[in-house]
Every structure is written in structure tokens, then in C-alpha cells.
Amino acid sequence: MKITDDVPSTLTALDRPNSYIGRSVPRPNLARLTQGRGHYVTDVTLPRMAHVAYVRSPHAHARIVRIDTTAAKKMPGVIAAVTGPELAKVITPWVGVLTHLKGLKSAPQSAIAIDRACWQGEAVCAVVARTRAEAEDACALVQVDYEELPTVTDPETALDAATHVIHADLGDNLCFERSLDVGTVDAAFAGSDAVVETTFVFGRHTGVTNEPRAIVADWNPGEQRLTVYHGTQAPHMMQNLFAKHLGLEESQVRVLTKDVGGSFGIKVHTYADEMAVVALSKLLKRPVKFVADRIESFVTDIHARDHRVKAKIGVMNDGTITAFEIDDLTGIGPYSVYPRTSGIEANQIVNLTGGPYACPNYRAHTRVVFQNKNVMCQYRAVGHPIACAVTEGLVELAAAKIGMDPLDIRRKNLIADNAYPTGSASGLKFEALSHHASLDKLVKMMDHDALRAEQTALRHKGIYRGIGFASFIEVTNPSAAFYGVGGAKISAQDGCTIKLDAQGAIVCHTGVTEQGQGAEAVIAQVAASAFGVAIERVRVITGDTDNTPYGGGTWASRAAGIGGEAAWQAGKALRQNVLAVAGSILQAKPETLDIRDSQVVDAGTGKERIGLDEVARIAYFRPDTLPPGFQAELMATRHYVPRAFPFSFTNGIQASYLEVDTDSGFVKLLKHWCVEDCGTVINPQLVDEQVRGGVVQGIGAALYEQCVYDERGQMLNGNMADYLVPMASEMPDIQCGHVVSPTADSELGAKGAGEAGTAGAPACVMNAINDALRPLGAAPLTDMPFTPGKILRALGRVS
Amino acid sequence: MKPAPFGYAKARSLDEAIGLLGQQPDGVKLLAGGQSLIATLNMRLSEPRLLVDINGLHELSGIRLDNDHLVIGAMTRQVEIERSADIARHAPLLAKALPHIAHPAIRNRGTIGGSIAFADPAAELPACLTALSAEIEIAGPSGKRTVRADDFFKGLFETALGPQDVLTAIRIPTALADHRCGFDEFARRLGDYAIVGLAATARANGAGLKDVRLAYFGVGATPVRASRAEVALAAGDLDKAVASLSGDIDPQDDVQENAAVKQHLAGVLLRRVAKQMTEARS
Amino acid sequence: MSSLQCDITLTVNGETIRETVEARKTLVDFLRDDLGLTGSHVGCEHGFCGACTVRLNGVIVRGCLTLAVQCDGAKVETIEGLSDTGECADLQTAFETRNALQCGFCTPGMLLTAQELLASDRVPSREAIREHLSGNYCRCTGYHAIVDAVEAVAKARAGSGT
Known part of the structure; x- marks a missing residue:
């Protein structure tokens, strides 16, 4: 099997002997998973463990008049039936706001609805029983009387005076609003040779992690301690929140995260039904397990996207882009999700639109409104797929309008590769990007001219193929600017502790977590390289708030860039500590020594002096033989947080080649390419697979995925037959390439790569469809997902 | 979700199965x-009191030739039909349709009789049997009877099966030399229930077709015969056949596509399936 | 004659098991909850994701669309069994080397499905691999790496004549 290491070597400080940086090392933890020996939260069982199932509101908005649990409590196996007011005695409510998103407001949310259900699927009563099946049996007997209330579902009318206000105390249904006006937008449009204006619509998505959300909470009254087995991306954040809302010290809460069956941002939020589980465990003094089943996942896992963006671009006949303008509107459900808020996606759209281009004139307005649907919040590539599709959709429409090649208009306007450091009109700061180098590489990889020739030839035969592009930028390695400055206790820094064991191997404890991205492999590669051992001599421990340094976890493409740098620095520090021990044993100056492949060697000659196993033996068991007053320090901890830039931006470009069946409106994806620049590539294979997986999630957005609601707030396709996730048959092969512009903010130089694929894929599939249909005079498609019906209507085949 | 509690009985004979069905008329499912069925049980969309398992009735399984008919036992797994040389030769329409049904693991377990009796309006097999002029053999408390596929599908998930009836076999006239068939469907993803699909049979008539049977699925409560289009197609007028579909089928909006799109796609399918049949060589 | 609870005897990964099960219990819940075979996963419970794929009497089935009580007298094999016998060790290694799994939740089902394909089609095309795996949902990989791994094993097996 060929593994392509398509990475130019630009390594310097990282270029240590036997370095693993830049190598496609297989992940060390995979055999466990291929053999079915993983340990997911859904697999956890504990003595006396009970299962909870929830009675959920069938109404999008209703007053809870009365709940009668009498019959349910009599059912065999039932331990308790608990309503919102009863549980509120154990756990306090929360409000999802951040102070740096000025004006963002929300209402208090409880673990179980108190007197009102605000979306279809909100839990109104918990039933705890010996088995999940028995809990469900009893749920069926809980009598709930509802009084239906007016529902708010359409964001377009949510702010109208005649519309019911969901939370009366807030005064209106506006959660957040932001405006930006930079440069001279009106003058720029007035002076443009052409202006293109259209409206983009993005479907409401959900993550559909293969393992649903799962949590086991174990309150031990004897220890006065809560242990939570939780499929989460941010164990320390959850430790803080569980403690805060149960009235405990953080030291009384331990969060353990073992294998997680997919996350994608779904598992980085506070879910009411999960908060209820920790409260139920405290209330009932025994372990309680909750696994969301697929049906309840669809109406409770956060949703995302669902934006309507009116957008406008101005362009000169030579291709110069003169201005961008957007007006964005989104409905985020009845509550801003805690603690990251539901204003971030809209905020990112304002920040990111137009971002790849050197265009000084930009106006943006966004409104985030409350409605009676499931909550929306951050999901993989937050805001990026929307900003990218708006920007790249406008750019290709503008190119078509002035008769310019879509690559030429990009060459004309993309920020020059030698212009850095620079920024965007919206105020983003770019350290070093490579839009033009990436575009050049993509053109070669896809054999662009041959593909265009094939496209033209096939058109003569009535076969309509399209080629679409999307240049993109991606926010990675967030500093405290993302959440910390807004008051949320979400760590921006991460730590790594590395210790030498008694046989000369090392153990890394890291604050970042593993949900399949390969964070453990990356930490192992970095630590092995920094310290000087084979990767087989490294063990990585993640996901345990008792045993890892305080950290943020894995989200926003931060694990490799931030967690990796902490591991690099810790590895270097431990090397110095161990060389101090070796120097004292060998009567040599530590700076003349190095560690290579588990041997202490002369740095200059590479001559082996003493093995790490022997150093460890002496340090741990015969310290009496070391010089008086010398203390071996065989554990080192380092922390890291980006400081020079609020975010480490990456960039790249994608291309899609597809065929539209103009009779049926069906789209066949033929091939997909992505060139991206995430700085130093620690593991090319892992980066490529992040890109590929992300691309397919983006294709899901473009063609398939959408939570369909009716006007009464009922989700109509909340199952896997009707909510269409991408499956193997319809997906294309995806070719990846890299350009490397390391960040100087860290020694490692690594930026994130987890969201690039998802950011760009919807835009380039959209552009490819429009490219295919342009010769037929079809109206441009800008309303995702692009179903056969929408394509047929654009072609005028169906009215 | 987990199913609501139910009892389970494994029938040792057809008569026993029929007897068990009679014990609790409203709450028994085969x-x-x-x-x-199990998917609907898992979601508590169906809460029977008793399941009567007929997987042990081997006499209901298998494919055999009976003179000019192919007889497929109701409990024959879909994978067996997919791989059967007899099916490929004598009922090639089924061989064409089978790969579109769900996925390999489902076809390993799913049966032809189960699919027919469940009568999902978007399923492939009910339409295929309609196109094939199949007969459905039924055993009940008052003995055996045979119902033509055209008469079997009564309404949405509703068939000619009575509460104590067991579907035992399907009889399909074997394909003659002039037999032509075509199958196609539009599904967003391989194995999904179709937005709209078409199973068709005909007999060659020179370069044209006769005895055309067009059975659409996904466009109504049952498989829907497009009788006007059948006539037009037999008359060699494909355009008229497509145009007359508006009088033959009346699809409804669903969560995937609206009625107009389905109506249009039905026409596209007709052209493709007609092409399969006219281009086929015996 | 009928009962909410039934006694069943079956072999699971070669071991004879006798248990009393609720009639309503699915095969995958029985394997996971009663036998501790947690390698088979529950992803959707309505037959769409394929994470619960196990072998029943030699063919792959959905563990969520089969009742445990139906498996009286049957032979059931799970990823744990295949791992212990080494039957698909080459596929497992290929998945690991090619990073054809990320979170790993779909992987046992994916492996059993791929193993069945390679038993009937020695060197399937990439398209045929994609078709055969079309009922197994993976949110992480985008499928490309999985197709690569299965294709590589197919070629290796064909080349070595096994």
C-alpha cells in the first residue's frame, strides 16, 4: 500500500535525528479498535448502574400543565421518575452568553424543562430504571398534560412585532446582532463594472456521530466525588461545568473520556439531558447511564448552519473585486447553547466572508434569532462552509458575468503570497498564507487543462460536467480570543507532562483528547522526536481530568498545533533533565550529549554512551551513586498557548469534478481535490484523512443533509432513512496536496487541519454544478442541499 | 429505543402459525x-403482543420450476433471489431489481414474502411482482388461495392478507423468448427507498413491444400500473406514453421531493426503461 | 407456547452459550449486554448504519434487526471471534496501516462486511467495494481510505493465491 508523503521538507529545529515529524506513522492505538476491543462510553457498565430514558415534548412550544408519574413509578425495575422542578433542587440552570459577543442574550435553561417545553424533543421528565428498556416502558406511562403555545419557526418573521416572544423576559426574539462596515462599500459598488447579487441558503445540519452522545455519571457519597465517563471533546470544561452547577469543587469531579465514536463539534457542548444525568446520579446516589438513541439524537444533538445570506459582490472588467456585502440571518432554537453560545457561527460568517481576497471594502450584518426548534451551535468548521460558499459562489458568479476564467479571477484577487503578515477587511490577522502556491499546485494535480478539454468535448455529446473551485481560509489554534476573553472557562492553553519510566520509556499525559483524529499519534510522534526515543517507547494518556494537565481538549483544529507544541516543549525539557542525569553519571557536560533512539550519545559524534534504561535504573534505584546534592528530575511539564496571533489561519483550495444528469437532476461526483497549507505537517496521512473526511462532510451539506421542519416546529426527517448522510457509493476519491507555511508562533510550526475539508467542499460542489449547467442557461443554484428537484427547477424542467 | 415487550412463538408448521395468528387477532405479527418489522418494533411504532416466527418453516423457502411457472417460497432470502441462475433466466426483472434493495446485510436476511406482505409503497419487489403478473399464494384458516399481484396490494401497507393469513409463495410465469423487462429507479443513495421507480415487462413485437406492463413505485399507496402509458408504449409512441403518465399516476409530496418532481422523474424512468426493453435481445 | 422470556442455546464465536433472554432483546443488545461482546456497536437501531453488523450462520446481518431469541441453535460470530481466529487479520492490518478508521465505531461492521465481499469477489473494483459497503456508515473517513484498504487486501490475497 502506497502512502504518499507529499510534503516538502522545510524542517529546521524539528529536524532531529530519527525525527517522526513529517512521517506517516500509523496510529499506535488502532489495533484495539479494529479488533473490537475499544472502550466507548456506550460500553461502560458499573455496579448498581441504572439507565435513564426521557419523556420528551412532542410539541415545539407548550406549557407543562401537569406531569403524573404515578403509574410509571409502579413499573417493574423503575427506580425513579423525576420532573424538572424536582431535579432543579440538585442542579442550577445556566445561560449561554459570552461577554465579548456584545449584546448576546439568552434565557436560563434547566436540565429538565420546568414549566415550559421550548422545542420538540426537550426532556420534560426522566425515568430511571434497571434497564433502558424498562425505563422506556415506564416513560410510556408518564402522563403529561400540555397546553400548546404559539410557535416561532421562521427566522424571517421572528423579530416582527406580531410574532410571539419566546422568552418574555428578554423582550424580543433577538439573540445577537452584529454589523461591520469597512472601507467605502457604496462607492465601490457604484464604481464597479458589474455587480452580482444573490441569496444563499444553507440547510440545517446535525452531526450524526456514529456513536450517539453517551454519559455515565457515578456520584459516590462515600467519597463525596463524582466520576463521569463522558464522550466529550473537552473533559476539563465539563469538569468545571458539572462542579459549578452541582455546587461542588472541581476537585470533587473527575471526567474520564475513553474512546469516542465521533464528535465533530457535537460533543463539545452542554446538553440538558447530560446535565440531568449527573444530577440524577447525585440525587439517587448510584451510577446512571444515558445513551441518546438515534431518534432522540436527531432532535437533541446540536444542529448547525441553517443560514440565509443575502450577498453582493462588485467587480471591474479586469476582474478586480471591489466590494463584498452580506446580510445574514439564522435561527438558533430557543436557547443559546452553553457555554460556547450560539452566536459564534454567525460571528464567524461576518469574520470570514471575503477572507482570501485583497478587497478593502466590506459590509456585513448578521442577526441571530430565537425559535422553537432544536438548538443550534458549533459544528465542524463553524461558519466556514457558509462564508466560503458565499464568497466563492459570488466570485465565480462575478467571473461568469464578466466572462473571466474562475481561476484567473482568483489569481487576480487572492492575497499575494508575499504580502504577509497582513489582514482581512473584517480585521482578521494573517501570519503567512499561500493562496497562489496552493492554486498552482491544485491546477497541476488535477491536470486542469485536460479536464477542461474533456468537459468541452463531452458537452457536444450532451454530457454536462462541471468543474468548481473554492479557495478558503480556516481558523485554527485559537488563543483565548475565542472563548476565554468572553468569560467562559474553556482553556485556550494546553499542557503536556512527560515522564521517564523505570525502563527508559516515556509516558505523555496530555490535555488534548482523541476522538479519532489521531491526536495520540501526533503527541507520540512529537514527544518521541523531541525526547529521542522510538515511537514504540511512548505511551500517551488522554481524557482523564485526574491525570492530565488542565487543557482545552480537541476542537477548533487545535490538538496538533497547541497540544503538539506543549508535547514538543515538554519532550525537550525532559531531554535536558535526563541529559543532566546522564552527564552526572558520565562526568560529561550535558550540552555535549544528546538522546537518540533511547541511547544517550555524544552530540557531535553520535557515539553511544549509556542507555536510557540504565539512566533510569540509576536515577530511580541507585540515586545514592549520583553526586551529592544532585536530584534527578524525570518528569517535565510544559504548557503552550498561541500569543502572537489570536488564531493561526490556514488556507487552501479545493476542486470538484462532477456530472449532472440534466434529465433527472442527479449529480454524480467524479473526483475531488484539496490542496491545503496547515504549516508543518506532523503526519501527512493523518492530515490527508482529516481533509478527506471533512470533504465528505461538506459534500453532505452540498447535496444531501438537511433537518426538515414544518411550520409548527416538528422535525420531519429525524431518522437515518430520511436524513441523508453521505454513504460510500456516492462519494468520490479525493486527492490531497500540501503547501507548507509554518507558523512562527510555535517551534513546531503546526497549524490545524481538521476543518479545511468541510470548509471548502460545499462551495466547490456548488460552483461545479453551476459550471455544468451554465451553458444550459440554468439559474444559478445557491440553495443547499442541491436536490434533484432544485436542479430540475433551475433547468426549467419542472416548475 | 428498545421494543415494547412482546411474546415470541416459533411456529413448527404452517398450520401452527395460522393457529397462533388466530389466538390474539389484533396483537399478533408474523x-x-x-x-x-424489527426496525418498527425498535422505534415502538408497532407494539404487538406476540410475534410468530416462521423462519423455521423450511417448506416456505426455495426457488423451483413448476412447468411454466417459477415458484419462490415466501421465506426465500433476497440474496438467494439475487444469486439464483433460475431467477436470472426465468424472471430477469427480479435479478435487475435486487441490487437496488437496501444493502447486502439486509438482503442476506430479508425475504421476498416479507417485503410483499409489508407492502411498502416505495419498495421494489411489490412493483416487480405487479409487472410480472405474479400470483401470490396464501394459506389461511379456511385453506389455500391465490391472489393476482394486481389485486393483492390494497392500500398503504394494506394487502389482501387477512389477520390469520400466511403468504406462502409467489408464482411467476417464466419468461419466454420474447419476454422483455426493464427496471430503474431514482434513489438519492444506493439502497435507499426510491423517490420513484419503475418495473416493467413486455413482449417483443418486431422492433416494438406488446403486452406492456408498467408498475411504478414510490408514487402512490401501492404499486401503480400506468395503464395509459402501457397502451401508448405498445403503440410505439414513447412521447405519448410519457405525456399520458400525468393521467396514470398521482404522486404526493414527501420529505425528499415534491409531486411535480416525481411526476417528471417518472417520465425520465419510462424513457430509460423503454429503452432497456426495446434494445434487449433475446 | 409463547413467552416474554425464552431459553436459547447458541454458539457465539465457537463457545456454546445458554441464556434466558427477553423476546424483545435484539441480537446486538444480547451480545453486548449479556455476553460483554462490546465490539459490535449500536449506532441507529433501525438498520441504516451497519455498526451492529455480525455474522449469523455464516452471513452478515444487522444485529439490530435480528432478535436474540431467533438465534436459538444458530452460529453467531462477532469481531471478537474473527480477531481471535485471525480470519481477517490482513484486513485489520490494512485498515490500521492505511488509517482507514478514525473513531473506530464503524470499523467492526465495516470489516465484517468487507470480509464477506472478498469471500465472493476476489478482486472487486473500487466501485464494487463502495457498493458492497454502501450500508455501512462512516462519518470520519470519507470512505476513500477504507476503499484503499479493502482494495489492497483483495489484491494481496489474489496475489498470494489464498
């Missing part, structure tokens, strides 16, 4: 392949 368990064949279970690939639709």
Missing part, C-alpha cells in the same frame, strides 16, 4: 426476515 416475523419473516424482520428487516422492516
Whole structure:
């Protein structure tokens, strides 16, 4: 099997002997998973463990008049039936706001609805029983009387005076609003040779992690301690929140995260039904397990996207882009999700639109409104797929309008590769990007001219193929600017502790977590390289708030860039500590020594002096033989947080080649390419697979995925037959390439790569469809997902 | 979700199965392949008191030739039909349709009888049997009877099966030399229930077709015969056949596509399926 | 004659098991909850994701669309069994080397499905691999790496004549 290491070597400080940086090392933890020996939260069982199932509101908005649990409590196996007011005695409510998103407001949310259900699927009563099946049996007997209330579902009318206000105390249904006006937008449009204006619509998505959300909470009254087995991306954040809302010290809460069956941002939020589980465990003094089943996942896992963006671009006949303008509107459900808020996606759209281009004139307005649907919040590539599709959709429409090649208009306007450091009109700061180098590489990889020739030839035969592009930028390695400055206790820094064991191997404890991205492999590669051992001599421990340094976890493409740098620095520090021990044993100056492949060697000659196993033996068991007053320090901890830039931006470009069946409106994806620049590539294979997986999630957005609601707030396709996730048959092969512009903010130089694929894929599939249909005079498609019906209507085949 | 509690009985004979069905008239369901039923049980969309498992009735399984008919036992797994040389030769329409049904693991377990009795309006097999002029053999408390596929599908998930009836076999006239068939469907993803699909048979008539049978699925409560289009197609007028579909089928909006799109796609399918049949060589 | 609870005897990964099960219990819940075979996963419970794929009497089935009580007298094999016998060790290694799994939740089902394909089609095309795996949902990989791994094993097996 060929593994392509398509990475130019630009390594310097990282270029240590036997370095693993830049190598496609297989992940060390995979055999466990291929053999079915993983340990997911859904697999956890504990003595006396009970299962909870929830009675959920069938109404999008209703007053809870009365709940009668009498019959349910009599059912065999039932331990308790608990309503919102009863549980509120154990756990306090929360409000999802951040102070740096000025004006963002929300209402208090409880673990179980108190007197009102605000979306279809909100839990109104918990039933705890010996088995999940028995809990469900009893749920069926809980009598709930509802009084239906007016529902708010359409964001377009949510702010109208005649519309019911969901939370009366807030005064209106506006959660957040932001405006930006930079440069001279009106003058720029007035002076443009052409202006293109259209409206983009993005479907409401959900993550559909293969393992649903799962949590086991174990309150031990004897220890006065809560242990939570939780499929989460941010164990320390959850430790803080569980403690805060149960009235405990953080030291009384331990969060353990073992294998997680997919996350994608779904598992980085506070879910009411999960908060209820920790409260139920405290209330009932025994372990309680909750696994969301697929049906309840669809109406409770956060949703995302669902934006309507009116957008406008101005362009000169030579291709110069003169201005961008957007007006964005989104409905985020009845509550801003805690603690990251539901204003971030809209905020990112304002920040990111137009971002790849050197265009000084930009106006943006966004409104985030409350409605009676499931909550929306951050999901993989937050805001990026929307900003990218708006920007790249406008750019290709503008190119078509002035008769310019879509690559030429990009060459004309993309920020020059030698212009850095620079920024965007919206105020983003770019350290070093490579839009033009990436575009050049993509053109070669896809054999662009041959593909265009094939496209033209096939058109003569009535076969309509399209080629679409999307240049993109991606926010990675967030500093405290993302959440910390807004008051949320979400760590921006991460730590790594590395210790030498008694046989000369090392153990890394890291604050970042593993949900399949390969964070453990990356930490192992970095630590092995920094310290000087084979990767087989490294063990990585993640996901345990008792045993890892305080950290943020894995989200926003931060694990490799931030967690990796902490591991690099810790590895270097431990090397110095161990060389101090070796120097004292060998009567040599530590700076003349190095560690290579588990041997202490002369740095200059590479001559082996003493093995790490022997150093460890002496340090741990015969310290009496070391010089008086010398203390071996065989554990080192380092922390890291980006400081020079609020975010480490990456960039790249994608291309899609597809065929539209103009009779049926069906789209066949033929091939997909992505060139991206995430700085130093620690593991090319892992980066490529992040890109590929992300691309397919983006294709899901473009063609398939959408939570369909009716006007009464009922989700109509909340199952896997009707909510269409991408499956193997319809997906294309995806070719990846890299350009490397390391960040100087860290020694490692690594930026994130987890969201690039998802950011760009919807835009380039959209552009490819429009490219295919342009010769037929079809109206441009800008309303995702692009179903056969929408394509047929654009072609005028169906009215 | 987990199913609501139910009892389970494994029938040792057809008569026993029929007897068990009579014990609790409202709350009994037959368990064949279970690939639709168990999903509905898991979601508590169906809460029977008793399941009567007929997977042990080997006499209901298998494919055999009976003079000019192919007889497929109701409990024959879909994978067996997909791989059967007899099916490929004598009922090639089924061989064309089978790969579109769900996925390999489902076809390993799902049965032809289960699919017919469940009668999902978007399923492939009911339409195929309609196109094939199949007969459905039924055993009940008052003995055996045979119902033509055209008469079997009564309404949405509703068939000619009575509460104590067991579907035992399907009889299909074997394909003659002039037999032509075509199958196609539009599904967003391989194995999904179709937005709209078409199973068709005809006999060659020179360069044209006669005895055309067009059975659409996904466009109504049952498989829907497009009788005006059948006539037009037999008359060699494909355009008229497509145009007359508006009088033959009346699809409804669903969560995937609206009625107009389905109506249009039905026409596209007709052209493609007609092409399959006219281009086929015996 | 009928009962909410039934006694069943079956072999699971070669071991004879006798248990009393609720009639309503699915095969995958029985394997996971009663036998501790947690390698088979529950992803959707309505037959769409394929995470619960196990072998029943030699063919792959959905563990969520089969009742445990139906498996009286049957032979059931799970990823744990295949791992212990080494039957698909080459596929497992290929998945690991090619990073054809990320979170790993779909992987046992994916492996059993791929193993069945390679038993009937020695060197399937990439398209045929994609078709055969079309009922197994993976949110992480985008499928490309999985197709690569299965294709590589197919070629290796064909080349070595096994």
C-alpha cells in the first residue's frame, strides 16, 4: 500500500535525528479498535448502574400543565421518575452568553424543562430504571398534560412585532446582532463594472456521530466525588461545568473520556439531558447511564448552519473585486447553547466572508434569532462552509458575468503570497498564507487543462460536467480570543507532562483528547522526536481530568498545533533533565550529549554512551551513586498557548469534478481535490484523512443533509432513512496536496487541519454544478442541499 | 429505543402459525426476515403482543420450476433471489431489481414474502411482482388461495392478507423468448427507498413491444400500473406514453421531493426503461 | 407456547452459550449486554448504519434487526471471534496501516462486511467495494481510505493465491 508523503521538507529545529515529524506513522492505538476491543462510553457498565430514558415534548412550544408519574413509578425495575422542578433542587440552570459577543442574550435553561417545553424533543421528565428498556416502558406511562403555545419557526418573521416572544423576559426574539462596515462599500459598488447579487441558503445540519452522545455519571457519597465517563471533546470544561452547577469543587469531579465514536463539534457542548444525568446520579446516589438513541439524537444533538445570506459582490472588467456585502440571518432554537453560545457561527460568517481576497471594502450584518426548534451551535468548521460558499459562489458568479476564467479571477484577487503578515477587511490577522502556491499546485494535480478539454468535448455529446473551485481560509489554534476573553472557562492553553519510566520509556499525559483524529499519534510522534526515543517507547494518556494537565481538549483544529507544541516543549525539557542525569553519571557536560533512539550519545559524534534504561535504573534505584546534592528530575511539564496571533489561519483550495444528469437532476461526483497549507505537517496521512473526511462532510451539506421542519416546529426527517448522510457509493476519491507555511508562533510550526475539508467542499460542489449547467442557461443554484428537484427547477424542467 | 415487550412463538408448521395468528387477532405479527418489522418494533411504532416466527418453516423457502411457472417460497432470502441462475433466466426483472434493495446485510436476511406482505409503497419487489403478473399464494384458516399481484396490494401497507393469513409463495410465469423487462429507479443513495421507480415487462413485437406492463413505485399507496402509458408504449409512441403518465399516476409530496418532481422523474424512468426493453435481445 | 422470556442455546464465536433472554432483546443488545461482546456497536437501531453488523450462520446481518431469541441453535460470530481466529487479520492490518478508521465505531461492521465481499469477489473494483459497503456508515473517513484498504487486501490475497 502506497502512502504518499507529499510534503516538502522545510524542517529546521524539528529536524532531529530519527525525527517522526513529517512521517506517516500509523496510529499506535488502532489495533484495539479494529479488533473490537475499544472502550466507548456506550460500553461502560458499573455496579448498581441504572439507565435513564426521557419523556420528551412532542410539541415545539407548550406549557407543562401537569406531569403524573404515578403509574410509571409502579413499573417493574423503575427506580425513579423525576420532573424538572424536582431535579432543579440538585442542579442550577445556566445561560449561554459570552461577554465579548456584545449584546448576546439568552434565557436560563434547566436540565429538565420546568414549566415550559421550548422545542420538540426537550426532556420534560426522566425515568430511571434497571434497564433502558424498562425505563422506556415506564416513560410510556408518564402522563403529561400540555397546553400548546404559539410557535416561532421562521427566522424571517421572528423579530416582527406580531410574532410571539419566546422568552418574555428578554423582550424580543433577538439573540445577537452584529454589523461591520469597512472601507467605502457604496462607492465601490457604484464604481464597479458589474455587480452580482444573490441569496444563499444553507440547510440545517446535525452531526450524526456514529456513536450517539453517551454519559455515565457515578456520584459516590462515600467519597463525596463524582466520576463521569463522558464522550466529550473537552473533559476539563465539563469538569468545571458539572462542579459549578452541582455546587461542588472541581476537585470533587473527575471526567474520564475513553474512546469516542465521533464528535465533530457535537460533543463539545452542554446538553440538558447530560446535565440531568449527573444530577440524577447525585440525587439517587448510584451510577446512571444515558445513551441518546438515534431518534432522540436527531432532535437533541446540536444542529448547525441553517443560514440565509443575502450577498453582493462588485467587480471591474479586469476582474478586480471591489466590494463584498452580506446580510445574514439564522435561527438558533430557543436557547443559546452553553457555554460556547450560539452566536459564534454567525460571528464567524461576518469574520470570514471575503477572507482570501485583497478587497478593502466590506459590509456585513448578521442577526441571530430565537425559535422553537432544536438548538443550534458549533459544528465542524463553524461558519466556514457558509462564508466560503458565499464568497466563492459570488466570485465565480462575478467571473461568469464578466466572462473571466474562475481561476484567473482568483489569481487576480487572492492575497499575494508575499504580502504577509497582513489582514482581512473584517480585521482578521494573517501570519503567512499561500493562496497562489496552493492554486498552482491544485491546477497541476488535477491536470486542469485536460479536464477542461474533456468537459468541452463531452458537452457536444450532451454530457454536462462541471468543474468548481473554492479557495478558503480556516481558523485554527485559537488563543483565548475565542472563548476565554468572553468569560467562559474553556482553556485556550494546553499542557503536556512527560515522564521517564523505570525502563527508559516515556509516558505523555496530555490535555488534548482523541476522538479519532489521531491526536495520540501526533503527541507520540512529537514527544518521541523531541525526547529521542522510538515511537514504540511512548505511551500517551488522554481524557482523564485526574491525570492530565488542565487543557482545552480537541476542537477548533487545535490538538496538533497547541497540544503538539506543549508535547514538543515538554519532550525537550525532559531531554535536558535526563541529559543532566546522564552527564552526572558520565562526568560529561550535558550540552555535549544528546538522546537518540533511547541511547544517550555524544552530540557531535553520535557515539553511544549509556542507555536510557540504565539512566533510569540509576536515577530511580541507585540515586545514592549520583553526586551529592544532585536530584534527578524525570518528569517535565510544559504548557503552550498561541500569543502572537489570536488564531493561526490556514488556507487552501479545493476542486470538484462532477456530472449532472440534466434529465433527472442527479449529480454524480467524479473526483475531488484539496490542496491545503496547515504549516508543518506532523503526519501527512493523518492530515490527508482529516481533509478527506471533512470533504465528505461538506459534500453532505452540498447535496444531501438537511433537518426538515414544518411550520409548527416538528422535525420531519429525524431518522437515518430520511436524513441523508453521505454513504460510500456516492462519494468520490479525493486527492490531497500540501503547501507548507509554518507558523512562527510555535517551534513546531503546526497549524490545524481538521476543518479545511468541510470548509471548502460545499462551495466547490456548488460552483461545479453551476459550471455544468451554465451553458444550459440554468439559474444559478445557491440553495443547499442541491436536490434533484432544485436542479430540475433551475433547468426549467419542472416548475 | 428498545421494543415494547412482546411474546415470541416459533411456529413448527404452517398450520401452527395460522393457529397462533388466530389466538390474539389484533396483537399478533408474523416475523419473516424482520428487516422492516424489527426496525418498527425498535422505534415502538408497532407494539404487538406476540410475534410468530416462521423462519423455521423450511417448506416456505426455495426457488423451483413448476412447468411454466417459477415458484419462490415466501421465506426465500433476497440474496438467494439475487444469486439464483433460475431467477436470472426465468424472471430477469427480479435479478435487475435486487441490487437496488437496501444493502447486502439486509438482503442476506430479508425475504421476498416479507417485503410483499409489508407492502411498502416505495419498495421494489411489490412493483416487480405487479409487472410480472405474479400470483401470490396464501394459506389461511379456511385453506389455500391465490391472489393476482394486481389485486393483492390494497392500500398503504394494506394487502389482501387477512389477520390469520400466511403468504406462502409467489408464482411467476417464466419468461419466454420474447419476454422483455426493464427496471430503474431514482434513489438519492444506493439502497435507499426510491423517490420513484419503475418495473416493467413486455413482449417483443418486431422492433416494438406488446403486452406492456408498467408498475411504478414510490408514487402512490401501492404499486401503480400506468395503464395509459402501457397502451401508448405498445403503440410505439414513447412521447405519448410519457405525456399520458400525468393521467396514470398521482404522486404526493414527501420529505425528499415534491409531486411535480416525481411526476417528471417518472417520465425520465419510462424513457430509460423503454429503452432497456426495446434494445434487449433475446 | 409463547413467552416474554425464552431459553436459547447458541454458539457465539465457537463457545456454546445458554441464556434466558427477553423476546424483545435484539441480537446486538444480547451480545453486548449479556455476553460483554462490546465490539459490535449500536449506532441507529433501525438498520441504516451497519455498526451492529455480525455474522449469523455464516452471513452478515444487522444485529439490530435480528432478535436474540431467533438465534436459538444458530452460529453467531462477532469481531471478537474473527480477531481471535485471525480470519481477517490482513484486513485489520490494512485498515490500521492505511488509517482507514478514525473513531473506530464503524470499523467492526465495516470489516465484517468487507470480509464477506472478498469471500465472493476476489478482486472487486473500487466501485464494487463502495457498493458492497454502501450500508455501512462512516462519518470520519470519507470512505476513500477504507476503499484503499479493502482494495489492497483483495489484491494481496489474489496475489498470494489464498
